Amino acid sequence: MQDDEFSNLFKDSEPYIADNGFSEHLMASLPNRSQTAVKSKWLALLPFAAMLMAMLIVAFVLPIAQSFKAFMMQPSDWQNSWSLLLMVGTMIGVSLVWVNEDGLLKKL
Amino acid sequence: MIPELALIQRVQLHDDRHAFSQLVKAHQSQVRFTLLQLTHGNDALSDDLAQETFLKAFLAIGRFNGDASFATWLHRIAYNCFISHVRKPNHIDEQDIPEGTFEVDFHHELLTSAVNKAMLTLPVEQRAALHYGFQRGHSHGEIAQIMDMPLGTVKTLINRGKIALQQKLVDWQEVNHAR
Numbered sequence: 001m002q003d004d005e006f007s008n009l010f011k012d013s014e015p016y017i018a019d020n021g022f023s024e025h026l027m028a029s030l031p032n033r034s035q036t037a038v039k040s041k042w043l044a045l046l047p048f049a050a051m052l053m054a055m056l057i058v059a060f061v062l063p064i065a066q067s068f069k070a071f072m073m074q075p076s077d078w079q080n081s082w083s084l085l086l087m088v089g090t091m092i093g094v095s096l097v098w099v100n101e102d103g104l105l106k107k108l
Numbered sequence: 109m110i111p112e113l114a115l116i117q118r119v120q121l122h123d124d125r126h127a128f129s130q131l132v133k134a135h136q137s138q139v140r141f142t143l144l145q146l147t148h149g150n151d152a153l154s155d156d157l158a159q160e161t162f163l164k165a166f167l168a169i170g171r172f173n174g175d176a177s178f179a180t181w182l183h184r185i186a187y188n189c190f191i192s193h194v195r196k197p198n199h200i201d202e203q204d205i206p207e208g209t210f211e212v213d214f215h216h217e218l219l220t221s222a223v224n225k226a227m228l229t230l231p232v233e234q235r236a237a238l239h240y241g242f243q244r245g246h247s248h249g250e251i252a253q254i255m256d257m258p259l260g261t262v263k264t265l266i267n268r269g270k271i272a273l274q275q276k277l278v279d280w281q282e283v284n285h286a287r
Contacts, residue, residue: 003242006242006270009223009242010223010238010239015141016137017136017140018137019133019136019137022136022158023133025159026159026163027128027132029159029163030125030128
């Protein structure tokens, strides 16, 4: 059976469902949209933004700051410089993957 | 008659309930029939889900930006309501309904009614994909949007559903010719 034959078969098979008080019942139960709407979407995003910032600080900023401090104290120690380089590199890598992830820029 | 887009804008900008009731009246039959198909012909449940669908649509209409048609957007909400219902822990799996109940009535119905009944025997995702594709006339891309699935999965569902439905209709025709 071809697609258009299938479509014809289905077109004839759909009954019209009479309203029978469906819309009246619905309209009576509708809430006030202004009461339920969020005043500002930025305000709603604030807790998530705060949590993200805290995670970024704990995961990246503090370790990098520590490595940087150690590097400044003993610049000659190759371990400190490699540690700092590794962390900064990881952060750049993660940021690039995150930004280039499919569709992410559109969502932003 | 006021164009649909103008009605939507009235609801978005002025919270116009009369405009929303016109949108409900225009789409209620299609949404309720879709949900009737998805819920295995359970009209009480399908009406509850349809009420929930329109309620959610009313609350979220501010976010409707016209990327898809209003009908597609509404069907997506309806499908999500249905999926949320199916995922509830106390949901009774519709596959538990004994097959005999379908077979008994099936041979006595006309072809159009037989199509609807045959649809009810298909797995829910195949049924939904066929319904949106052939009954509603949505494109594969729109179905993927409504059902939140990859395009390839939708195509597979439609192909498998067509084969299964065709087989059931052939069986039905053989029985009716034999009479």
